[in-house]
Amino acid sequence: MRFGLLLLLLFSPSLLAERHYYERGEQRLVIDLSERLPDSKRDDVLGWIRDTADAMASVQGRWPRDEWRVKVIPYNTRGSDPVPWAQVNRGDPDVVSFYIDPRASRERLSNNWTAYHEFAHLLIPYRGWGDMWFSEGFASYYQNLLQARTGVFDETEMWQRLHDGFIRGRTNRRPDLSLAQLSPTMRENRSYMRVYWTGAWYWFRADTELRRRSNGEQSLDTALAALNRCCADSAMSARDIAIELDRLTGQLLFVPLFDQVAASRALPPFEEQFAELGIELENGAVSLRNTYPLAGIREAIARRESPHGP
Ligand SMILES: [Zn+2]
Secondary structure, three states, X not given: OEOOOOOOEEOOOOOOEEEEEEEEOOEEEEEEEEOOOOHHHHHHHHHXXXXXXXXXXXXXXXXXXXXXXXXXXXXXXXXXXXOOEEEEEOOOOOEEEEEEOOOOOXXXXXXXXXXXXXXHHOOOOEOOOOOHHHHHHHHHHHHHHHXXXXXXXXXXXXXXXXXXXXXXXXXXXXXXXXXXXXXXHOOOOOOHHHHHHHHHHHHHHHHHHHHHHOOOOOOHHHHHHHHHHHHOOOOEOHHHHHHHHHHHHOOOOHHHHHHHHHHOOOOOOOHHHHHHOOEEEEOOEEEEOOOOOOHHHHHHHHOOOOOOOO
16 A cells, blocks of 8 residues: 655646545555645645545455545535535546535544545445435445444444434435335435435345344445446446345345335334344433344444455
């Protein structure tokens, strides 16, 4: 792993930037820092991007694609959010743009969830059409795993955040609509929470069930690594990805769960699965018990490991 630094001014109408390279073996992340970013912030920003990129590489032992790009642009804000806006553009290469508060410290950047969320999007070869619940749910689930695995917070806090998300996802303004119907209209229906968190529930269920069926031999991490090996450069729909994940894992899991969730009219119950995993709830507060049969699965979800080689 090498953190190359090449100073280069790029002249384009939209972005005058200083270009940096961060390399992992044969893979390369291009980081363009807007020239409007204060000199004193550049090391902080580069460190933050590099650390989050490392966290994302730990899922599959590598980045999903060999070349990808990040842009960082200062954004003057009165709010307290260090990253008020970010977006992912899937293409060749994939580009993640961050608009950051130039006053934000390295610590505030590193403890913010946004970069984990945006980078998590890149872990599946979804190219952004249809079934937003699938992709947003994926990023909402994995952003919490990545933060726990990197030490931003501990395992208890990870389950607390997933729990709180599922509770928010129960706010249901349109119980008459299935998730498949609600997903493309979530803006008009102000139903972001149900769409995002029912999607996160899908990945939580798939991950725990895959680990349980395979006695921990398989997980969403290993399934994604296999998906990346076959299909990183393809443009797949959400259901195509579910079909491929069933084929790669030898399970009948991702597709039946996909159809169940797409037809759902509310976020499905999670309390029973939490109990099996040794996650106890009291007045909405999570505590962990290690004596439960599936507690090992629960711990493994929050643990950073890189079993797939560099
Ligand atoms: Zn997202």
